[in-house]
Amino acid sequence: MVVKNLEINGFRNLNGFTITFGQEKNLIFGANGSGKTSIIEALFLLGFGKSFLPVSRRELVNFNAAGFFINAEVLDNSGENRVTACLDKGFSLKLNNESAPLTQISRCLYPLFFSHSLYSQTIDGVPLLRKLVDRFLYGLSALYLHDILRYNNTLKQKNTLLKNLARTIHNSELNSWNALLAETGSKIIEKRMAFTERLNATIGDRFGGALKLNYEPARSASASGPVSAASLLADLERVKGSELRSRRCLIGPQRDRFEVAVGGKKLQLFSSGEKKKFLIMLYMAFIEMFRRARSEYPVFLIDDYDAAMDESNLEYVLDHFPAMQVIATSVARNGRFANLCELKKEK
Ligand SMILES: Nc1ncnc2c1ncn2[C@@H]1O[C@H](COP(=O)(O)OP(=O)(O)OP(=O)(O)O)[C@@H](O)[C@H]1O
Ligand SMILES: [Mg+2]
Incomplete structure (x- = not known):
């Protein structure tokens, strides 16, 4: 392009x-x-x-x-x-x-955007790194945006319900929002997982295996096993009581954590010059993925x-x-x- x-x-x-x-x-x-x-x-x-x-x-x-x-x-x-x-x-x-x-x-x-402020904030801020990964994913497949928009829309409605009607809310009403969230949310998590794996494999091919993007989906404390719509729904069921008490959604892709690590150490621990270099490596691996997926830059x-x-x-x-x-x-x-x-x- x-x-x-x-x-x-x-x-x-x-x-x-x-x-x-x-x-x-x-x-x-x-x-x-x-x-x-x-x-x-x-x-x-x-x-x-x-x-x-x-x-x-x-x-x-x-x-x-x-x-x-x-x-x-x-x-x-x-x-x-x-x-x-x-x-x-x-x-x-x-x-x-x-x-x-x-x-x-x-x-x-x-447009793939890189800047000094982005690199310093991204490294320290979980939401920014998540946003960056979402932009990467959108670059590889524009349809990912539909999943995100659909999920965010549902989440907003569920949050409004929890905030305003937590005391009177009907169980079945919350269940139907949870079913919608589990369906779209699990798709987002699967895509993020697959992306993280492919990015790490590309980084490995190019630069050796020290630099890694780690992804930790936000699940309930007792959740285990792979993520699917059914397991995310079960997760949402587990935290229902806490959500009603705190009047907001507590788990799901909006709270997922990404972290960049080098040789198992958090990127935050490295010098400013090293951080820049590692984040550029991450971008270069993404550019390589983009080129493979779309046959252009x-x-x-x-x-x-x-x-x-x-x-x-x-x-x-x-x-x-x-x-x-x-x-x-x-x-x-x-x-x-x-x-x-x-x-x-x-x-
Ligand atoms: N809505 C606006 N209307 C008019 N001027 C604006 C508006 N928003 C920002 N500016 C001004 O536009 C100018 C250009 O800003 P910009 O950030 O693009 O500069 P820059 O060349 O990148 O500067 P730097 O080298 O400091 O990064 C600034 O003087 C800024 O105050
Ligand atoms: Mg400027």
Whole structure:
């Protein structure tokens, strides 16, 4: 996949902005506040319908604009496509001028995002690592998004019920929510398990076996054996009393734990440079899986590359997958990138 060009209007500090990318390694450089992260964020938004930062879409609109418009021409195995995101009264995503769901857009544009803040937060935060794994899984099969959305929707309804009606709730009502959660939840857990196994096997092939992603599904204390819809339902039955007392759902994929470990030691125990290197290895293994599954590369977005990786890691990332498009940002120019674009800060 290749983003050929990008047009941005009314988004963050970018207005009437256009940029053309090279097929391979691109560097956008410029002063602090010139809009580098905003460009990466706009590309991410085209692929995921939202920012990688915890902000609403409305907050992304330029202070002096009523809405934003982002448009990219992208090239993938199937040919050329136009992906558009627009926020005015409502938000819309379009593929070749027709409204399109994310799952359709991900067939021609899958932005893989890496940054310094992401790497440091991901390592320390269970929810962020889970989110990262979910994004990886979505890259390999867009249908995974349906499972997640369906599950989250059901979970929200069950939580509302527990919160508001815990005292009067009817057993059978809770049972039917649990049955739905067990059915979708077990699918998610199975997919996460299979992904973790394949990722670890790919890491093993590439880098030897020291680095591992560990996955621990959130189950009841007495649960054992493999996860299935029936076993998850039995699990939910076991914690029913506690859920009614605490008025919220206590087990399920929304509480699953992922951890990165090297030689059996938690990644948190390693130096900052080592952590960067290991997380890049994880990404590289994912890129390899993506290439095998889809016969092409994702578009690799690296914000503030010099904070996110050391020079030797950068060499590795740039050289390892020569055909992968990389769009990186930095405050300084670097001749290692074939295509350089300087951003000037507007006065
Ligand atoms: N909604 C908005 N409307 C207008 N400007 C905004 C909005 N949100 C953020 N900005 C501004 O946009 C500018 C560009 O921010 P961005 O994070 O893209 O800069 P950057 O080039 O990545 O900087 P750095 O090198 O510090 O990471 C900043 O000055 C920021 O304050
Ligand atoms: Mg930035």
